[in-house]
Amino acid sequence: MEVKPKSACESCAHFNEAGLKKLGVNTTAYDHVIALAGNPNTGKSTVFNALTGLRQHTGNWPGKTVTRAEGGFEYNKEKYKLVDLPGTYSLLSTSEDEEVARNFILFGRPTVTVIVVDASRLERNLNLVLQILEITDRAVLCLNLMDEAKRNKIEIDTRSLARDLGIPVVPTSARFNEGIPELIQTISEVASGAIVCRPHRIKNIPKNIENAVEELSEEIKKEYPDIPNSRWIAFRLLEGDQHIIELLKSGEFEEYIS
Amino acid sequence: MKQKNIDNIIALSNDLRWQIGDEFHDNLAEGIYADAAEIVKGAVHKENGNKRLRLDAKIDKIVTSKVWGFPLMFLILAFVLWLTIIGANYPSAMLAELLLNTVHPALKSFASSVGMPWWLDGFLIDGVYLAVAWVIAVMLPPMAIFFPLFTLLEDFGYLPRIAFNLDHLFKLSGAHGKQALTMSMGFGCNAAGVVATRIIDSPRERLIAIITNNFSLCNGRWPTQILIATIFIGAVVPSSMSGIASLGAVIGVAVLGICFMFLTSWALSKTVLKGEVSTFNLELPPYRPPRFWKTIYTSIIDRTLIVLWRAIVFAAPAGAVIWLISNIHIGDLSIAAWMIDSFDGFAFLFGLNGVILVAYIVAIPANEIVIPTILMLTVLVTGISGGEGAGVMFELESASATGDILRAGGWTLLTAVNLMLFSLLHNPCSTTIYTIYKETKSTKWTVIASILPVIMGFVVTFLVAQIWRLFL
Amino acid sequence: MNTYNPLIALLIFLGLSLLGYLFFRPNRGWYWFIKNSSRATDKVIAEDILKRLYHNENASNFLNINDVVRTLKQDEQMVVESINKMTTLGLVKMEGDIVRLTKSGSDYALRIIRAHRLWERYLAEKTGFNKSEWHQRAERKEHELTMDDTNLLANTLGNPQFDPHGDPIPTISGKMAKLKGVPVSDLKVNTIGRIIHIKDKPDIIYKQILAENIHIGSIIRIVEKSSERIVFHSEGEAFKLAPIMAGNITVSVLEKDVAFEEDVLRLNILKENEMAKIIGISKELRGESRRRLLDLGFVKGAEVSIDLLNPLGEPKAYLIKGTSIALRNNQASKILIKK
């Protein structure tokens, strides 16, 4: 297990204030693409603004960002392009928002996917987190709205959470810029490969489905030995996702994953 | 070889799907939540169980209570509208003074000092500049007040509660509770209202909200309603009552708009939209104190300026067209006069006149310039004194002077009433039409949303005109 | 202008509107009449005959020309002509009085049935049409879909096995999943089974069953059986049916030890300050609406309580996994709970 679950203080020391430059909408010649995903209204746009210095509209209203917004920042001489995806509850259905988010995480090849969750509603948010972890193995959990969680008297053991999920967990209160430095530091470490994730895989599915997924996933791996998310592709094929089937048939799938 | 393997994979997936049966999605969703529950059990400790914050729950009890829920809602809406209308007066007057009475003459004298030919000066300054200046003066102040207020309410988390309270009414007409909000937004600007329908995540209800948004009287039309009501409706009652009568008439028109909205929503959901997918869910987010200045800043940038920019882009060519049709002559009549002449008979059927129809045709881009165009055209065709010259839109300081010109143009109480109705029920402005197209990406729905209200407008004004003439 | 008179104008307008209404009024307007009658082309009649023959032959019923005319309610001459034409095309053959399908005729019929059932499935999953309309719409659409259309439709739907009534959808090669079921009227008291099929014909009985809120996929337990009526429990409700209605519902019998939830209630009857556990979502809810609820956390085992009542009675807000989510009563009534 190479994951280093970090508490806030561990990483404070690492954060290099002077190395941070907010680039606003300037996203030319970037080194890494960072996707921001999460349920609606968890503070994605607030995190996005905190990182880029932009002023994306944020609203206390589920479902605001409909198209994706882009911005950038520079940290320790590396340039990061940040993409704020529409908020969704899940990636299993067919709504337009989900399509945008799902396709970006699957095919936009983000170096790191930052999953922003509401600390007071972790269980509901994990639904999306676990789905994303089936797709990508480079992710950071941004445990946002920690101030609200504290007010609600909710305590979260971030170490155990990081262990169970297999990805680094950073508690933040984006609105008050708390935890943002740690988030940046962690993103850079995952991007550079200093932290290697071992993402959680969905377990509680009935035997017959699990078997079907395994069988299909083996076949997919034979064809595409390098893809990290053969299980997710299997899920989608079993669901009958026409988009994926088309991509496989037309051979475009290969371009996306190579 | 490769292709064959891929076909095999797809065939295998089809086989497996057959074996698993219909339950796949349910099982997967349940499985993921079961995993989530396990993880949370180990990592999260909640002292209060799953209860919501005490303060949140208290506010919610009040804003959704049988006694306080509705009065509170109307009070807040009334306050927002009042602040918008009253508050916008001063900056609007200042902008008008600056852009229309100071900059415009200055530009004119500058043009003549550099010896610009009259047609270029007229086309650019009287046509394009004036239309743009008008739109800015009328539109900017109310929007710069309305949108930030609305956004503050949104950021606090109150808006979803309005949708919650009103959903039942909207359900009766086949619509979504959130339409209450897109509609209110439409009172500010229909284009912004159409964009706001993104919060409705059910395809059928979203289309309904888009198509019916135009029935919310937008702020480009409020001034028309108020002016005409003051001149004509206020005049038929004793002068002590005239204020109340004209106010009542304007509110009546707005309420009529709401009735049409419900009616059209119902009809649409039962006919053309019957087959669209319909789902419902409404999340009530926790209350969060808004960040005042940031909200003001983003709402002005995000909503006000974007909408204003679109309006300007559309208004500029309209100004040019208005100037051109008033100044290009065929025979000894200008194109405008020809059009007015040929529309007069047709317009008579609807209790309107040619001037009004021509004004609505050339002023599709922005409702703000309808009244100045009507005044200009009336002066143009009646040949009475007043105004600033052919193709130069103008407004008068006093309502009574405006009334004199309109009466001289043959206006009666019927014309006024039908103008008010037609101003409520006609096609959306071109900014809104463009926005509808961008949001729906469908020509069909854009056409329906544009044509439907005009048809209703003609039907309603026609009926009113005939019945009026029969009985009065 | 001198001929103008408001009364006449008004009358002309009313006349025109009446005409417009008669033309376009839903279902019985002349426009639909014309549209539908022009539809009864040779192709449609031929395909309807093939379909009819197929269903009857499957039930070992063999029809003569008169039977065909009677069941199709079509003009006799057109039917005869059509059968003659199909005989020369080798789709049907006459055996004495009896009209019989050839191999290629029955393949053709299967293609139509495939199109019909796939379209019903499409209507159920991807559109908002009411389920009482599915059959009629599919009856029209089946003649319009080409082979390629049908295959594309099957792919987008994920090649489903069954239509929303539980009838098997033939594959491209004409294979059909087998239905191994028993009509409810034949079941003994205390048997537990899953509804796998509801006959959509005859229309009157089908509409009655729909009105009872019985749907494919739900599990039932027979509690009473007599010659007048059959009573069974399902999804927390008791259903009393006449034997003819029960005969149109087919179930596959489940093993005795399957847990049958007896005291199931529906979420809409939950009261303030009560807690409940979700048992599942009724099978009636399909497509996008079902997926949305699952995504929001209305899954088996989740705890739910009322968060807010509505001043107008509906929708109510439910607290589910820490979030307040408002649902209308007709949705809540499809979520099964146990207190």
Ligand SMILES: Nc1nc2c(ncn2[C@@H]2O[C@H](COP(=O)(O)OP(=O)(O)O)[C@@H](O)[C@H]2O)c(=O)[nH]1
């Ligand atoms: N108290 C608190 N509020 C926050 C925090 N982060 C975001 N918010 C608020 O949460 C609301 C939703 O934020 P937004 O960024 O629009 O969420 P998105 O929908 O995920 O993009 C806004 O009102 C933010 O001001 C936080 O850390 N603490």
Ligand SMILES: [Mg+2]
């Ligand atoms: Mg956002």
